Amino acid sequence: MKKVDVLIVGQGLAGTWLSYWLHKSGVSFKLIDQINPDSASIRAAGLINPVTGRRLVTTWMIDELMPFAKNAYQEIGNFLEENFIDEISLIDFFPTVQMLQAFQKRYEEDPSYLIPGEDSKKYAEWFRYDLGWGAIHPCQLVNVEKLLKSWRIWLKENNCLVDCHFDPFKLKETGKKLEYSNMRASYIIFCDGKSSAQNPYFNKLPFALNKGEALLVEIKSLPADKVYKKGMSLVPCGENIFWLGSSYEWSFDNDLPSEKFRKNGEEWLNFNIKLPYAIQEHFASIRPATLERRPFVGFHPLNSRIGILNGLGTKGCSLAPYFGKQLADKITGKELIDPLVDISRFEKILTRI
Ligand SMILES: Cc1cc2nc3c(=O)[nH]c(=O)nc-3n(C[C@H](O)[C@H](O)[C@H](O)COP(=O)(O)OP(=O)(O)OC[C@H]3O[C@@H](n4cnc5c(N)ncnc54)[C@H](O)[C@@H]3O)c2cc1C
Incomplete structure (x- = not known):
């Protein structure tokens, strides 16, 4: 044993960050992950947009969140001798007069960002x-893809x-204790993304x-030093390669790419x-999103050794390092989990039989 x-x-953004912080605190762990090439983390654009x-x-x-994330990605970058984060501007081409006016109004009231x-x-x-x-x-x-791959190599080694x-x-x-296969542990933390919605504990x-x-x-000869947005976003993600997306569908009957989106994307490219x-x-x-758009962090009310770091929704890049650290610190007895994300807010639901 x-x-x-x-x-x-799970080794998406949640599992990567939780395991990194645990390693830094000297806590031993095993990370169980079966790669899904279409996991939210692998497919994310990787943008942290403050507005x-x-x-x-x-x-x-x-x-x-943003300064914390910047430091955290730089820190893990130094640890793995890679660069995982860059500062960038987003150029917002106003698609409608209303959006132009919204920008002007927001700038007059509060010019930050x-x-x-x-x-x-x-x-x-x-x-x-x-x-x-x-x-x-x-x-x-x-x-994100480079971070996940580099961390996976470190985990294997x-x-x-x-x-x-x-x-x-x-x-x-x-x-x-908890036992799984030939492993025994004091805690288990589910960082399993969308699978948690079917997980019997959560x-x-x-x-x-x-x-x-x-x-x-x-797109050759388009400078890759900016994100360009006009309704959809064009995000640089490799030599001459841009990520164009995304759709946000709350109601769907499969997880496959659709003809409708491809057609919209082509029209967007032809037009813009x-x-x-x-x-x-x-x-x-x-995306493992939540009804009230706040993450799920903490331990099950019926078994304080079974925990979760999930519900990162559309903002995994900024939420995972920050709340991963909070959960790691909770495990080492150093810090409390922010009540706004602590799953103890769902105690009644989680203890209902
Ligand atoms: C199209 C798209 C664009 C996005 N763009 C951005 C963006 O620009 N910025 C941003 O901040 N966020 C973005 N997001 C959101 C972000 O991707 C998510 O918030 C984040 O990736 C969730 O990470 P996670 O680790 O919780 O889950 P996941 O990335 O889904 O990782 C879960 C991992 O657990 C593994 N797993 C699950 N169940 C099991 C099991 N039973 N056994 C073994 N392994 C298991 C999976 O294979 C996977 O590796 C985007 C999401 C999508 C879909």
Whole structure:
């Protein structure tokens, strides 16, 4: 029997960050993950955008989350001798008069993170737009796929990865310990993304899974130092390659790429881009979102050794490092979990038989 302090299920952003912080605190763990090439983390654009929505609202806790994330990605980058994060501006081409007015109004009331576009023709060589643009700055762009791959290599080299499917029905609760296969641990933390919505321990939590589709598009000679947005976002993600997305579907009957999205994407490209392009890939993925748009962090009220880090929704890049650290600190007895994300807020639901 292999003994560790913590078993972690899932190596998306949640499991990666939780395991990194545990390692730093000297806590032993095994991470069980079966790669899903269409997991939310692998398919994410990797953007941390401080201002979102039609009214350009500052996103929840961003003044704390963004600097924390920047330091955290730089720190793990130093540890793995790679770079995973860059500062970037988002150029917002106003798709409607209402969006132009929303930008101007928000800028007058609170200019933080907004820069008005002085030279309206600046991007006219590459894009078609009639109503000008404004910039959102600073944003952060995380290379999530590279981070996940590099961390997986580190996990393998350090004998921390168990590359297989985890079956929650085979978890044994024996006294103060938990047993799974040939492993024994004091805690288990589910970082299993959309699978938690079917997980017998946590399926009562109010998940609201959300489907997102995107295209990978080759566009030569478009500078890759900005994110470009006009309804959809074009995010640099490799040499001459841009991620174009995404859709947000709350109601769906499969997790496959759809003809409808591909057609919308092609129309968007034909209408907005003046450069030749080639679509390289089209994919769909499921975001582990929640009804009240707040993460699920903490321990089950019926067994304080079974925990979760999930519900990261559309903002896994900024939420995972921050709340992963809170959960790791809770395990080592150093800190409490923020009540706004602590799953103890669902105690009644989770203890209902
Ligand atoms: C199209 C799209 C674009 C996005 N863009 C952004 C963005 O720009 N910025 C941002 O911040 N967020 C973005 N997101 C959201 C972000 O991707 C998610 O919030 C985040 O990736 C969730 O991470 P996770 O670790 O909780 O889940 P996941 O990434 O789903 O990881 C779960 C892992 O657990 C594994 N697993 C599950 N069940 C089992 C099991 N039983 N046994 C073994 N392994 C298991 C899975 O294979 C997977 O590896 C985007 C999401 C989508 C879909």
